[in-house]
Amino acid sequence: MLFVSLVHAAEAPRPNILFILTDDQGYADVGFNGSPDIITPNLDKLAENGTIFTSAYVVHPFCGPSRAGLMTGRYPHKFGSQFNLPSKYGMSGGLGIDVKETFISKVLQDAGYYTGAIGKWHLGETAEFHPNNRGFDEFYGFLNGGHVYFPEKFQKVWKQGRERGQYHSIWHYMKPLEYNGQDVQENEYVTDGLSREAVKFIEKAGKKDEPFFLYLAYNAPHTPLEAKEEDMAMFPNIKDKKRKTYAGMVYAVDRGVKRIVQSLKDTGQYDNTMIVFLSDNGGRPDQGANNYPLQEGKGSVLEGGYRTPMFIHWPKGLHGGNKYKHPVSALDFYPTFANLAGAKVPEHKKLDGKDIWPAVVRNKSARAGENIYVMRHWAGKSDVAVRRDNIKAVKLKHGAWQMYDVDNDPGETQNIVEQNRFLLQELVAEFEIWSWTNVQPQWFYTHNEGATWRKHGMPRFDQTFKIAPIKN
Amino acid sequence: MLFVSLVHAAEAPRPNILFILTDDQGYADVGFNGSPDIITPNLDKLAENGTIFTSAYVVHPFCGPSRAGLMTGRYPHKFGSQFNLPSKYGMSGGLGIDVKETFISKVLQDAGYYTGAIGKWHLGETAEFHPNNRGFDEFYGFLNGGHVYFPEKFQKVWKQGRERGQYHSIWHYMKPLEYNGQDVQENEYVTDGLSREAVKFIEKAGKKDEPFFLYLAYNAPHTPLEAKEEDMAMFPNIKDKKRKTYAGMVYAVDRGVKRIVQSLKDTGQYDNTMIVFLSDNGGRPDQGANNYPLQEGKGSVLEGGYRTPMFIHWPKGLHGGNKYKHPVSALDFYPTFANLAGAKVPEHKKLDGKDIWPAVVRNKSARAGENIYVMRHWAGKSDVAVRRDNIKAVKLKHGAWQMYDVDNDPGETQNIVEQNRFLLQELVAEFEIWSWTNVQPQWFYTHNEGATWRKHGMPRFDQTFKIAPIKN
């Protein structure tokens, strides 16, 4: 038997949940997914002693909507969060994820969990959208979509800007970090600072009776590409400067994970902590990332855009050494975590994902015959893809629908649409039905995107769901 | 005295209400409106012993918005239901008539009525919009906008599609019928099946103490044109194949009405049952229908599109043998039924119609000096018409406003706009004021219609309410 029995798991105390999210990390950029050059020994050890998910999908190939899906358990297209927040100025001006969408953090908090968010937020910055008002007892990090890594750099620019009367017009990647709403002076390389705070949270949690939920959202290896010399020195064979820096940034995360694992062990919480590792979307090949064997990267609805590295490690709940090849969605964390925590989901809360745990512990597909959608709007068009079982149908910029067996052909090289015309009809029909409950975006990343949207009469789903007639 | 006294009616037990709605039936396609070739002896008998309404208007010249107006008592433009639901796949994907709009069925149910809906629904298919959740104790029929009539035909196609993995992409006119949410196997020609279920409902109702409300929505004679040989054989003189089939379909409804009337008599409910007969919009001349003397048909805002055959038969409440020539609207059923049933309309429920009963029993106009509007959006424009008393103003596709005396000139042949310029100004002014509370459509029948709407900056009411300057 590969897995711990469910009965056993159910009898155990509720697990701690440590969710580690990295930012724009490529599918191939972890040792456990076979990176040829980057080493992540600590992540690998957890992955090998846990279950590696080879077909894990995030909800959108960009940060904001991806995280919105994670936190709400719903496709962001259904509550107007299809675009990144307009965080240009590091201040979304009263915008944020609809407060009617209860976050998983709130559900766990209400169930008695001690909850913390560390790192990048990117889900709204005014009071009502602040992590402390969305279910997190603790927040350390920054509210916007990214940050510069070296304190000596961002502190200087911030100071200079403030001195000449600027505030919002200083690039927000330079802002001070905060702890529960108060500016703090972070003096470490930011990845190290976040790891330090994670350790601190875990130690605090160790002294409490209730279990914890920690959402640790590293901004690494998101741009700007900035690594410590000592971390880059780990990769003497990498000559490309961007790749070398990127590798160093990933390595810094891995170093942090080592410290975190140690603190879990030191506080006796290691065995009953479920550690989930995920990237928020695909990596950027133009910024040092490698999504091999997947095509394209961040922003794309080809596999490289939204299939990301993932593992779950949980000594008490899941036997190690396994690979789970069936598709799962980031939408599934919400109901899965809620069930494992014995937490009550609010009565009228709609969820698009499902509790995958019963299937995961049996290494069966949790979503046989079910669809996972992805849709990115841009330039007055929509890129779309739907996966069911091993098959994926995809359409780019109003081109023709293509189909791939992404289990056996994850690089999407052999178009098998001709052989699957009835399945295509069905998948497109269900996708179109799904689209009818999409709502207008509540915001656009830039005003220009909004103008384009309106000018093109978006969404042009008449084009999106058009199938070339089938010849019988 | 032509009518039973009101006092008498008020003292009587509350009436049963049997609402018979046909689908796309032409104004002239009933014997009681003078059809030259189609015979409807059973409908005619009821009409002759009741009151024939010669100027009855539905709310919209298409099925979905027409029914939405009937059920809500409001113009569908005010709650975003201006278009048919996107029922392309027989599954409206979470869309349906706004649940904030309490249906008349719910009002009657809350007042103690035993309520049933039989036939075509077309007002939303997911749980919250299902007839059983909108005030109907019983539902037998199909949720989408139409159905194939012969079971041997639809059962076969359904089976074949299911076998090759299709579901939503099978033409939804082929789906199984359902009873209260459960698929059933209908083995009769659908019109006969619906009549059979109506009889069953009436028999069940006869054993109850409370009165009933039955909404019997035949899909006949809506396309596809499919009639039984025996019904077509009733029309040996009709040579045109479409007309012959159409006639047979109408005749099948009439046969059903015979059985229904008999069951009302058998169960002692005949005298106190108000039977209302109506078509949901005009017939399609290209599909066998005849709207004579009205111009055009389904989809038009000329009379043929939305003035439909109608009678009310109610032995205990209404003397027979009368014609009511004043205009009435399908919006009026809601408040009229509610009052006759002594039912309480929810406090904040807005209604656009009025209780016409006091005027009907006196054969007076119920709407003297009041307007009845119709508006159909299509192809980036709006066709509009407003009727007040005997006069109608109409504007097609941003052409010039025309006016007709539709009492004396129902065929709309003599444009009298020049003689009525002040009245036109007033009617257009009131129409424009009415338009200010129109809301954006909650859906479009096709994505393409939505794209057209947005591309044209709809609604282009600046064009709609433009009157050519009046020369004094």
Place this chain on the structure above:
Amino acid sequence: MLFVSLVHAAEAPRPNILFILTDDQGYADVGFNGSPDIITPNLDKLAENGTIFTSAYVVHPFCGPSRAGLMTGRYPHKFGSQFNLPSKYGMSGGLGIDVKETFISKVLQDAGYYTGAIGKWHLGETAEFHPNNRGFDEFYGFLNGGHVYFPEKFQKVWKQGRERGQYHSIWHYMKPLEYNGQDVQENEYVTDGLSREAVKFIEKAGKKDEPFFLYLAYNAPHTPLEAKEEDMAMFPNIKDKKRKTYAGMVYAVDRGVKRIVQSLKDTGQYDNTMIVFLSDNGGRPDQGANNYPLQEGKGSVLEGGYRTPMFIHWPKGLHGGNKYKHPVSALDFYPTFANLAGAKVPEHKKLDGKDIWPAVVRNKSARAGENIYVMRHWAGKSDVAVRRDNIKAVKLKHGAWQMYDVDNDPGETQNIVEQNRFLLQELVAEFEIWSWTNVQPQWFYTHNEGATWRKHGMPRFDQTFKIAPIKN
């Protein structure tokens, strides 16, 4: 010490508030702002014994949105009231200022004030938007955006139109005035009628224990230009006919103010009544107004469009003879009045202004370092301006951003943008952030404006907030 002590004021009984709003009156068209030809002796006396505000801004350069801002304490762009109501027919067809926005009148009424509105309403005409349902015990006036001044004129046209069956299509400036929802026959020149009703209200208030809030909204000197001969005769030196008429209309207001002041004295309420005088937006130079030294007028975001004459007179609360040169906004009245009245603002009510009273009594800036925005959408573009302290940045029709020191250069003649590039960046950044919470307009003044809005993909904020790159 120039001002009465705050402590003293706090101990005093709550003040009466008499808010006098004129319509389209120019910045220079009062004696206390130095008019060279118009005399307003009674307003001047109050101004001189009170505080003259030389930099008072209304929220929008048009009547409807300006009044919406006044009553709600919020920028109308945030609740969809960016445009005048479509009052073309004097009947906004169920439209009005969002009922979720509690008016200041309701706050004061709930705090025990006796409240009255006299004159022009322009904030919605159906029941839910009627002054009597928005916090006013009394209403005398007209609900739409303007009125003809001579009863013999409007009564005749109204009668004639009614006789030929018109109602909504009669120009609404001709409608009868009303008192609490009932038509009345006004037999005086309208300005005199409104003054008479104000006196009546004040006398009634004098007999009550609670303080009063009277919102006296003269439509003068809004078009049509109609003055009494005797008032025009006061200006023998004015030759221009429009200017002469306009001057007479202003003089009629001033005559009314004299009667009102007398009634306050007669009823012993003069000392503890705070009289605020304001115009709802700039004057129209093409209709006799003079905004000197400000450029342009009504409709413009240059100073002439939305900086208006203002004073506050309150013997018990504010020493006289002062000028307050710091910027204030019409948004500030709401929280200022609420605080002075000891009234409770509803918990979730959002406010964009602030209580300026503590700063006003000390003649300090109430808004140091804070922004006052103005934005007018038209013709598919947006005119915008933001003032902070003495500096204003302004952009017209997608032209380049300009900056002015409007304290020293109120005529906006010296563009100082080159010297203030960092401040410009900051102001535009904050403006853009502000814009993210703008909502789509709930209505347009004309359908054509709506069509233009949609056709241009409005709001084109991508253009609005574009700054030409700064050369270092």
